[in-house]
Amino acid sequence: MCYGYGPSRRSLLAAGLGLGAAAVAAASPAAAAATSHHPGRNRVPRDQISIQLWTVRDDLAKDYDATLAYLAAAGYPKIEVALGYFGRTAKQLRAFLDGLGIRASSSHDGLTADQAALDTKIENALTLGQSFMVVPYLNSTSLDEWKAWAERMNVEARAARAAGLRYGYHNHAHEFTTDLGGGKTPWDVLTSELDPRLVHLEIDIYWAVTGGVGRGAADPVGFALDVIRRAPQRVLQFHVKDRHLDGDMADLGTGTIDFRRIFDKHQVKEYIVENDTPDVTPRQTAEVGYRYLRKLRF
Numbered sequence: 001m002c003y004g005y006g007p008s009r010r011s012l013l014a015a016g017l018g019l020g021a022a023a024v025a026a027a028s029p030a031a032a033a034a035t036s037h038h039p040g041r042n043r044v045p046r047d048q049i050s051i052q053l054w055t056v057r058d059d060l061a062k063d064y065d066a067t068l069a070y071l072a073a074a075g076y077p078k079i080e081v082a083l084g085y086f087g088r089t090a091k092q093l094r095a096f097l098d099g100l101g102i103r104a105s106s107s108h109d110g111l112t113a114d115q116a117a118l119d120t121k122i123e124n125a126l127t128l129g130q131s132f133m134v135v136p137y138l139n140s141t142s143l144d145e146w147k148a149w150a151e152r153m154n155v156e157a158r159a160a161r162a163a164g165l166r167y168g169y170h171n172h173a174h175e176f177t178t179d180l181g182g183g184k185t186p187w188d189v190l191t192s193e194l195d196p197r198l199v200h201l202e203i204d205i206y207w208a209v210t211g212g213v214g215r216g217a218a219d220p221v222g223f224a225l226d227v228i229r230r231a232p233q234r235v236l237q238f239h240v241k242d243r244h245l246d247g248d249m250a251d252l253g254t255g256t257i258d259f260r261r262i263f264d265k266h267q268v269k270e271y272i273v274e275n276d277t278p279d280v281t282p283r284q285t286a287e288v289g290y291r292y293l294r295k296l297r298f
Contacts, residue, residue, distance in 0.1 A: 176211030
């Protein structure tokens with residue numbers, strides 16, 4: 001989920017070219033397959049595949065019920081909730097999802113201002129049967145503000161853990177590229193301040209790769225892998241989002257990111273399909289993403 005923080009094809013064309021020779025060679029799906037390492041025997045388990053509802057937000061606004069029914073029929077066993085419950089209570093939404101045979105296992109929720117709001121957020125997550133709750137977006141150029149947010153996340157995460165929930169943070173690119181002073185980035189603050197016993201990471205692969213491009217990395221996918229490897233917090237969820245050569249988001253398998261390379265190095269609890277700017281229609285993006293993850297070997 002981007003909350004307005006998204007690139008245009010024109011604005012990231014030069015940055016996309018910074019991916020280097022390997023990404024240029026991978027500009028087509030056929031070339032990507034040829035340059036990738038040989039697929040292994042591992043595959044993404046079906047029960048670990050999900051979709052972030054931000055991907056189908058336009059369809060949800062037109063017909064929420066039909067869109068969720070479509071996702072269930074397409075094969076998705078899970079969703080990551082966004083944008084609220086569209087007029088339902090958490091209890092009513094749980095009953096509707098149960099009827100479809102699909103589970104809300106995770107959600108994107110902003111930071112709460114007080115204990116009452118936090119209690120409500122946790123109660124709703126438990127009612128829906130979630131395992132995860134994730135902070136989707138924070139942005140500031142203030143070092144003190146990032147530190148305050150990290151402190152608040154630790155408070156929320158402690159309460160979530162007491163309720164049996166896992167609490168995480170979802171990245172964009174600016175956490176890696178914003179200079180808060182002296183070369184310190186928001187990612188430096190988060191990974192040093194968030195309690196690794198309480199807070200996990202939901203790594204958005206597209207944004208991590210884009211952060212690598214912004215940092216001038218010769219190997220942006222390698223940069224994303226280093227982000228995963230070096231963080232003291234556990235990476236338990238992926239947002240699986242592809243990237244066109246010009247920097248725009250792409251439906252899975254049609255862009256330049258070598259997901260086999262990433263998944264081979266690090267497996268997670270949930271692989272969540274997302275594309276903020278579907279290539280054709282939101283429903284086609286959902287179908288393409290599910291089929292890609294079901295067929296991928298690494």
